[in-house]
Amino acid sequence: MKISELSPDSRRGGSRSPSDPAASPPIEELEAAISAAEFLSPFDPSASALAARLRAAISRLASNPSPLPDPIRFHLWKLSYRLWNACVDLSNASRATTPSPCLADLRLAAADILLLAGAPPGVPSPEIKSASFFLKTGLSYHDLRRLDLAAKCFERATDLISTVPIHGEEERNLLLEVNLARSRTAWEDSDRNLAIALLNRSKNLVATSPAAFKALAEQYLQCAKLDLSNRSQEGVGPISDASKLLSEALDLCEKGILEAKGKASGDKLALEGLRERCLKFIAAERLGAGDYEGVLRCVRVLRGGNTNPSAGEHASVGYVAMRAWLGMGRVEEAENELRAMMETMGVATEGVVLAAAELFVGVAGAEEGKRVVEGLVGRCQTGAATALRLVRRVAEGGNGTAAAATRVSVVAELAGDDKVVAAFEVPAAAKERAAMHALLWNFGADHFRLKDYHTSAEMFEKSMLYVPNDEENRPRRSNCFRVLSLCHLGLAQLDRAQEFIDEAEKLEPNIKCAFLKFKIYLQKKDEKQAINQMQTMVSCSDFNPEFLTLSTHEAIACQSFPVAVSSLALLLNLYSPGKPMPMSEVAALRNLITLLHRSSDTDHEILKYTKHARMRMAELGADNFFGKGAVRSRELNWFAGTSWNMGLKTGKDKRFDFCAEFLELAAEFYSTSIDGNEGNPAMLWKSLILSVSAMISVEEQLKVTLPSSDIKKAIEMLNRAGKILSTLPPSIDQTGEESTLIFLHTFNTYQLLNRLDVNDIRSQQLQLIKNFASLKACTPEHLLHLGLAASQGTLPNLDAAEFSLNACLSAALALPSPDYRIISIAIRKLAGLGQVHGSDAAYSIYKQAYQIIVGLKEGEYPVEEGKWLAMTAWNKSGMAVRLRQVDTARRWMKMGLDLSRHLPGMNIYTREMEQCFENFEKLCGSTNSFTSEAEETGTKSIS
Numbered sequence: 001m002k003i004s005e006l007s008p009d010s011r012r013g014g015s016r017s018p019s020d021p022a023a024s025p026p027i028e029e030l031e032a033a034i035s036a037a038e039f040l041s042p043f044d045p046s047a048s049a050l051a052a053r054l055r056a057a058i059s060r061l062a063s064n065p066s067p068l069p070d071p072i073r074f075h076l077w078k079l080s081y082r083l084w085n086a087c088v089d090l091s092n093a094s095r096a097t098t099p100s101p102c103l104a105d106l107r108l109a110a111a112d113i114l115l116l117a118g119a120p121p122g123v124p125s126p127e128i129k130s131a132s133f134f135l136k137t138g139l140s141y142h143d144l145r146r147l148d149l150a151a152k153c154f155e156r157a158t159d160l161i162s163t164v165p166i167h168g169e170e171e172r173n174l175l176l177e178v179n180l181a182r183s184r185t186a187w188e189d190s191d192r193n194l195a196i197a198l199l200n201r202s203k204n205l206v207a208t209s210p211a212a213f214k215a216l217a218e219q220y221l222q223c224a225k226l227d228l229s230n231r232s233q234e235g236v237g238p239i240s241d242a243s244k245l246l247s248e249a250l251d252l253c254e255k256g257i258l259e260a261k262g263k264a265s266g267d268k269l270a271l272e273g274l275r276e277r278c279l280k281f282i283a284a285e286r287l288g289a290g291d292y293e294g295v296l297r298c299v300r301v302l303r304g305g306n307t308n309p310s311a312g313e314h315a316s317v318g319y320v321a322m323r324a325w326l327g328m329g330r331v332e333e334a335e336n337e338l339r340a341m342m343e344t345m346g347v348a349t350e351g352v353v354l355a356a357a358e359l360f361v362g363v364a365g366a367e368e369g370k371r372v373v374e375g376l377v378g379r380c381q382t383g384a385a386t387a388l389r390l391v392r393r394v395a396e397g398g399n400g401t402a403a404a405a406t407r408v409s410v411v412a413e414l415a416g417d418d419k420v421v422a423a424f425e426v427p428a429a430a431k432e433r434a435a436m437h438a439l440l441w442n443f444g445a446d447h448f449r450l451k452d453y454h455t456s457a458e459m460f461e462k463s464m465l466y467v468p469n470d471e472e473n474r475p476r477r478s479n480c481f482r483v484l485s486l487c488h489l490g491l492a493q494l495d496r497a498q499e500f501i502d503e504a505e506k507l508e509p510n511i512k513c514a515f516l517k518f519k520i521y522l523q524k525k526d527e528k529q530a531i532n533q534m535q536t537m538v539s540c541s542d543f544n545p546e547f548l549t550l551s552t553h554e555a556i557a558c559q560s561f562p563v564a565v566s567s568l569a570l571l572l573n574l575y576s577p578g579k580p581m582p583m584s585e586v587a588a589l590r591n592l593i594t595l596l597h598r599s600s601d602t603d604h605e606i607l608k609y610t611k612h613a614r615m616r617m618a619e620l621g622a623d624n625f626f627g628k629g630a631v632r633s634r635e636l637n638w639f640a641g642t643s644w645n646m647g648l649k650t651g652k653d654k655r656f657d658f659c660a661e662f663l664e665l666a667a668e669f670y671s672t673s674i675d676g677n678e679g680n681p682a683m684l685w686k687s688l689i690l691s692v693s694a695m696i697s698v699e700e701q702l703k704v705t706l707p708s709s710d711i712k713k714a715i716e717m718l719n720r721a722g723k724i725l726s727t728l729p730p731s732i733d734q735t736g737e738e739s740t741l742i743f744l745h746t747f748n749t750y751q752l753l754n755r756l757d758v759n760d761i762r763s764q765q766l767q768l769i770k771n772f773a774s775l776k777a778c779t780p781e782h783l784l785h786l787g788l789a790a791s792q793g794t795l796p797n798l799d800a801a802e803f804s805l806n807a808c809l810s811a812a813l814a815l816p817s818p819d820y821r822i823i824s825i826a827i828r829k830l831a832g833l834g835q836v837h838g839s840d841a842a843y844s845i846y847k848q849a850y851q852i853i854v855g856l857k858e859g860e861y862p863v864e865e866g867k868w869l870a871m872t873a874w875n876k877s878g879m880a881v882r883l884r885q886v887d888t889a890r891r892w893m894k895m896g897l898d899l900s901r902h903l904p905g906m907n908i909y910t911r912e913m914e915q916c917f918e919n920f921e922k923l924c925g926s927t928n929s930f931t932s933e934a935e936e937t938g939t940k941s942i943s
Contacts (some may be wrong), residue, residue: 025062025071025219027079029057030113030183034079037086037106042094047102054083054109062116076117076359077126083110084133089719108153111137115156128171131160135178138322142181146156147189154182169209176205180219187223192241195223199248213256220249221281228285251280276302283320287327305427315341315349319356331364338372354386358393358842361410373414384429387420388436395443407449407456415440415462424466437476439465448487459489478508485516494523511540515547522558530555531566539568544572550584552591563863565605568592571611577620586626586635589613593642603658611661613639613670622672633674640669640680644687651690656697663691667717681724688721689745696748711755718749739777746772747786754795761866765790773807780815780822784806791829798833805830813852823852824865831872846873846895850902858904870899870906876911886924893917 011856031054040047058375061068068076088106095102111133120125138153149544159179162173183198199220206212224245253275260268279298286294300322303313318341327336337362345353357372364372376386394410414420415436424433443460465478467473481504488497498520502815505513514537521530536546548571555564575585583591593609596602617625626632647662667687670680692714699706706714710811722745750768772778787804790797796933805826812823834842849869853861872895880889898914 006506023386026057026061027075030054030061030076030079033057034086037083038089040086040090043100044092047100047106051102051105051109054106056111058109058116068116068118069448070121072332073117074120074123076119076124080110080113080117080133083113089925101146103142104137104144104146104149107133107140108149109512111153111156115160121551124166127160127164127176131157131178132174134160135174135181138185142185147185148154150326151182151189152839154178154185158182165221172205172207173209173212176202176215179205180215184222185218187226189553194426196241196245199223203252206256208259210256210271212262213252213259214267214271214274217252217256217271219276220245220546221274221278222254224281224285228281228288230762243282243289246282246285246696250275250282253278277310280316280320283317287320287323289718290327292324292327295320296939297743299324315352315356319352322356323359326360326363334360335364342372342376352484354389357386357390361390362394362407372421383423384426384432384436387414387423388432388439391415391436392439395439408458411440411443412458412462416465419466431467433466437463440466444483448483448490451490453487453490457484457491460484475506478504478513481507481919482516483515485520489516489520489523492523494520509540511542511547514540514741515550518551519554521561522554522563525558525560527560527563530563532568534563534567546582548574556595561595565592565595568595583618584627586613586639589616590635590638602860603646603650603655606642607658607661610639610643610646610665614665617669617672636669636672636674640666640683643669644683647687647690647694649673651694651839654701654884656701660691660694660698663687663694664717667691682728685721685724685728686741688717688724689741689748692717692721692748692752693744696751708753708755711752714748715752715756718745718752721745722749738784739779742772742775742777743779743782745783746782748791750789750800754793762797762799765797769800769804769807773804773811778807778811780812780819780826783811784822784826787826787829791833802830802833806835809848819853820861824862827852828865828868831869842876843891845896846899850895850899853899853902856902861903863903863905865908866899866903870896870903872896873899881920890920 033050036046036050040050062492080416083106087103087110090103090106094103096935111130114126114130114133117126123129134153134157138150138157141147141150141153158175161175161178162518164171165204179202181199183195183202184618186192186198187195187918199216202216206216213584224242227242227245240679253271256271257268257275260271279302281609283295283302285541286292286298289935299317304319307474318337318357322334322337322341325331338356341353341356354376357376361372373387374375374391375384378388391411391414393412394407423429440459440463444456444463447453447459448456460480460483464477467476467480469477481500485500485504498517500518501513501520505517514533518530518533520535521527521533534548534551537543537551548567551567552564552571555561555567568591571581571588572585572592575581575588589609589612596606596609611890613625622636623632626635643662643666647666650656650657650662664687667684668686670684672679695710695714697705698704725742745766750765753768758764769783769790772786773783783804787801787808807828809823812818812826825843831845831849832841834845846869853866853869873892877889877892877896880886880892894917897910897917900910
């Protein structure tokens with residue numbers, strides 16, 4: 001809006017007279033700011049500061065309590081128009097679709113100046129002009145989404161118009177325009193009540209103007225559309241607002257059409273087009289509300305009362321009609337609507353028809369959907385794309401089990417139809433063919449994840465119809481055969497699964513196919529073929545060790561432990577430094593040994609792989625083999641504990657060769673340091689001792705002699721155990737298991753010393769026993785065993801035997817409850833050794849035995865041992881008699897007689913011995929001394 005300058009001198013510089021209207025400082029500020037605005041360029045950053053200057057000057061001018069004189073008001077009028085024109089120039093120069101905020105602020109300043117100027121003399125309709133300024137400024141703020149400022153501008157415009165009577169069409173149209181703008185802003189600012197009230201208030205302004213009817217109806221329709229859109233996005237059901245607004249819009253259209261009759265303008269056509277739009281939206285709103293009858297009434301009105309689809313209507317009418325028929329469950333009428341749309345389908349309406357077909361095939365069923373797709377494939381410009389779209393709609397729609405079954409049936413029917421497949425075979429449909437394959441593949445994959453293998457197999461088979469049978473697509477066809485094999489494997493149709501995987505291997509042999517064949521052999525329980533297939537897997541060009549790990553898991557799941565063992569054994573052959581592997585080597589060995597424990601008669605295999613673990617530990621180092629930190633400690637302890645347990649198990653089964661090797665391995669693991677510590681010295685000590693014991697037991701069991709190398713190794717192991725014992729804490733229990741181990745250490749060392757060709761072996765053995773006798777762990781039974789061992793064999797050590805037996809006797813007698821079985825055996829052995837040293841030594845043993853027996857309860861001392869002592873003592877007198885050693889004979893006879901008197905069950909022997917002894921004494925007291933008769937009397941032996 002431009003006006004010519006009313007006062008050319010108003011922009012001229014120089015001093016002003018007091019009567020000049022622009023002499024007031026606020027007005028001068030206004031004029032200076034407006035002059036600056038006239039020279040602004042688009043996007044000038046100083047526009048914001050300029051708007052602030054204008055607001056400050058307007059505030060100062062408005063704060064003047066005295067009324068402004070007419071010249072000043074007229075001058076303000078001119079300044080307002082200058083500023084407005086400057087805004088128009090800036091808007092045109094920027095060519096922006098949306099005004100800038102600064103430009104809107106400048107427009108508001110121009111409107112405020114015009115409002116401040118009021119009604120100068122000679123200006124017609126100043127309120128209307130000021131209201132139009134505020135209207136246009138409010139529209140600018142509305143475009144900027146500053147709804148609060150827009151509403152204030154519209155309110156000012158309304159106030160200005162309300163002060164003047166509405167007589168002419170211009171005033172009425174302006175007020176209508178202000179009401180509609182204000183209503184639109186209120187609606188968007190969530191003040192629905194005000195918006196609807198303003199629309200209702202505007203009905204009185206349309207009068208006889210068809211254009212006004214159209215404008216008001218458009219606003220009603222716009223509000224209804226916004227309401228429907230918001231309700232759809234928020235997921236809230238339809239309410240009466242949209243229905244009422246659409247009804248009002250339709251009513252205004254009807255009235256406007258009646259008003260436009262007989263007039264030459266094009267308003268009638270515009271109103272009829274708007275009426276049609278309103279009916280379409282009413283149908284859509286009724287469709288959302290589930291009022292299908294209401295939808296069909298709207299359709300009949302749109303068609304002018306004809307119930308059949310019209311050839312000239314837009315496809316969207318048929319679309320809502322089809323949806324209404326579907327909603328009522330009348331599929332035949334819905335199909336008629338869709339076929340009518342298909343017959344009149346053009347380029348512009350093809351999208352609507354396809355959307356309708358998508359909905360129809362998803363609801364109607366397989367047969368009806370198939371007929372529709374066949375019709376569309378022939379009519380659409382891109383038949384393959386159409387079929388793809390419809391099949392995708394069917395595949396993605398529906399909920400629940402029944403709906404899923406229907407979708408599967410429809411998709412299978414559509415994808416397998418010959419006409420549909422033919423539409424994808426043209427070269428131009430290569431992209432759609434790939435998309436169709438992907439769609440069917442994904443549909444099958446979804447059902448495969450749900451373990452619905454029947455459906456997934458059907459979908460995968462249909463997807464193969466869309467894979468060209470050429471060299472380029474061999475990998476894809478191979479992949480299809482592979483997943484079909486998986487489906488039939490899931491259905492336990494193993495022969496069928498093998499047929500498919502054989503076909504896949506013919507097209508593209510790879511590790512996935514080989515692995516799947518392995519799974520089939522497992523399911524068939526053909527362990528030999530499964531193991532052979534693993535060898536084939538390793539030879540594949542794309543082999544990855546991860547597949548051997550998967551093979552192990554599959555075999556364990558099938559309870560096929562030999563196959564799992566073979567898989568891990570193959571995996572172990574692939575380890576090398578720096579090579580990435582699916583699991584650590586120590587974990588593979590641990591799992592392998594664990595699996596071997598599940599089977600019987602696998603001790604040799606367990607020993608083999610435990611030795612392998614020790615070898616790899618030596619080659620790589622404990623840190624690299626077992627790992628670091630807690631992992632290392634856990635793995636190392638597992639191997640040590642397993643070796644120890646296997647050693648005890650095989651020892652219990654008297655397989656001492658395995659026992660010796662397992663315990664030796666346990667010693668190796670227990671001696672490995674952990675985080676700088678010495679490992680487990682106590683368990684190492686036990687392992688060494690028991691391993692040597694098993695080695696010696698092998699010799700006794702197999703009646704073979706240990707080679708010198710094994711003897712040397714055994715002695716070294718025992719020496720090592722002896723050093724470890726000295727480092728163990730003094731709190732170690734030497735009265736239980738440890739006591740036995742200490743004895744075994746001494747006993748084994750004694751036996752092995754016999755094998756060495758060393759001069760002072762006997763003294764070493766004696767010293768060894770003496771050292772053991774000084775320990776807390778030493779018991780009388782241990783000393784007895786040592787004494788017996790020293791007194792027997794081809795190379796007895798009598799000194800060691802005598803020391804051991806005497807120490808045994810002393811230790812046993814020192815106990816609170818002596819074990820007289822041990823004491824009796826020691827005395828018998830000592831009596832035998834005493835003969836070597838002479839009669840006096842032997843007699844001292846018998847005398848000691850007599851002193852032990854005297855005072856014991858009947859049966860406390862072993863009876864048989866007591867009888868043996870008494871009889872051998874008596875019989876020893878015979879030799880003395882024959883040698884005419886009277887005193888010696890008398891001493892032995894008295895010893896035998898005294899012993900027999902303290903032993904139960906020897907009464908008969910005692911009487912005979914007493915009689916013989918009396919005769920002996922009588923004969924010895926005669927002068928003839930030892931005659932032949934005395935000799936015969938005193939030498940009667942007792943057996």
